[in-house]
Amino acid sequence: MSVIKQSLRGLIQPLLAIIIGLVAGAIAILIVGGSITETYVEMWNGAFGSFYFLTNTLARATPIILAGLGIALAFRAGFFNMGAEGQMVLGGISAALTALYLPGPGWLVLIVSIVAGIVAGGLWSVLAGWLDARFGMNLLITTLLLNYIAILFAGYLVAYPFKDTTGSAAMAQSAMIDQSVWLPKLFQGMGLHAGFILAIVAALLLYVFMKKTVAGYEIRMLGNNPLFASYGGVRRGRMMMIAMLVSGGLAGLAGAGEVLGTQYRFLDGSLSSASYAWSGIMATLLASSHPLGTALAAILLAALQTGAMGVERNTEVPLEVASVIQAVLTLFVSARIGYTFWKRRKEKQSNGTTS
């Protein structure tokens, strides 16, 4: 019974939030003077209207799922990893450079490139974890600041030493990756690539890890009640490093997948302008860090974004409507986020409330 309850609790919140988000979207549509029904029909069509649009949505969801999973893991342990964007960009550039300059058979280079992306993201993230565990530098802030540094550094790499000099375009981008190293597409002529399968597998693995392993239990314990966890012998610093390593690794994988499966090169700003990582954070907040819920929420957010592009194409309503809906969704859920932290609140209330 409690299992059903738990999984329901993970799902009810997002569903409620979606309704609130759509109402906010309706208000936004009215402000611009569009028709609500027409806009939402177009949004649905743009997201799921045909097989092509559906795969398009799932392709967009791929990096959001992966980044979101990483953030969810850190959140569950009580760490605010806000650095997914920088970890993703470093993962992307590392994968691109490995794929470009490592000799060998295509499939092997592909695997090494993906690993390189995971490692780069993980190391960048662990750096922040280490700074917190070792020197007490606030993780939330350091991860945020490291984002800017990572994005600028990757931008420098493709603007100067590894700039694509073959084309006439003055874009800051790396050279094109050889076709033998590309992540295969799942369907001929569609945007969806094998990275999506990796993302789904990662979601399932993370779910099992959180539910069934000792380490997963320790992470949940640390997030729910740090005092109890330390009493039970969980070493917070070590846990932080491990959680951040995996968290950043997943974000790095998201970046690597985007580079090897969609763009086939590293283009400066392409990973950050689509704000995959921030959508990942939103997905995590929407699903209160439940791995499978995060994957679903990521697909929902991707659908909102691709749907909004359809709205932009076919109506007068701007695609920015999606960002309003997403933000209201997230805010609504965060306002009622009692679930992950309610235990601690209860404990607070037992030694006197301040309200």
Add this chain to the structure above:
Amino acid sequence: MEQLLDAALFSSMLRVVTPILLAALGGALCSRVGLFNVALEGFVLVGAFSGIVGNYLFGNVWIAVLFAVLCVMLFSLIFGYISINLKANVIVVGISLNFLAAGLTTFLLRAIFDVKGAYYDNNMVGLPKWDIPFIQDIPWLGSVISGQSPLVYLALILVAVLQFFLFKTISGFRMRSVGENPVAAQSIGIKVRKHQYSAVLACGVLCGLAGAQLSLGQVTMFTEGMTAGRGFIALVATMLGQASPIGVMASSMLFGFMDALGIRLQGFSMPSHFTQMLPYIVTLIAMFFFKDRSYLEDAHKAGGSSR
């Protein structure tokens, strides 16, 4: 070196530092009542945008500043209500409000001005530059301090006012006690919520001013995400300054100096990527050297809002 560290550099430092300083003062007030405000970035962004909108609607820069302040106050009420009344996790609320600020500003940019990315109007009048009598005649200092926008001077005055308020007045003392130990404060009849709300609202006012300085101070324009992490740098300034206004000013000045230096170094054929990194790197280094355990611990209670 001579041409690098001239008066113009320090003058631009003062201009650049003002949004950070104002936002950091707001953050310090929130810290003092035990609310770790991660939404500074969003607050300033809303301020910058509504400053431009106010200017566009009313055609008067002073009303525009007032409009920005009012808009951010409204926005900060959302933060206050959800984190104080609904007792949600302060950090999560802050993060979501940053999303809301980004979403609203990009949407309204399209809805009001029908542009994407940036709005720029040649005919818009920005904040005036005030020359201060006597000071402007001092050789080097005059060119640094004089000729800034009124908000720069207001920010410097506010530092002194807040310092006095927090450490020399009864209500300031009460406000600090709320953050120190809300249960104890409540028990001697201090209205905890009232103080928390007034701190949040004051933070809204300060961030509104910060945003106005950002979008109306130098060139009158708004670009998507124009805060570019300044709100987070302000958050660090809050932490490093031990949440005392004077300390906050000192740490803000350091970042402002680095920001201005970075802009200046671009003229010295250094790749702009590295010059833009400067403020963030210096912020990290500063965090390393000036640790403030008490506020870090507040943040460490991730999830446990510090009430």
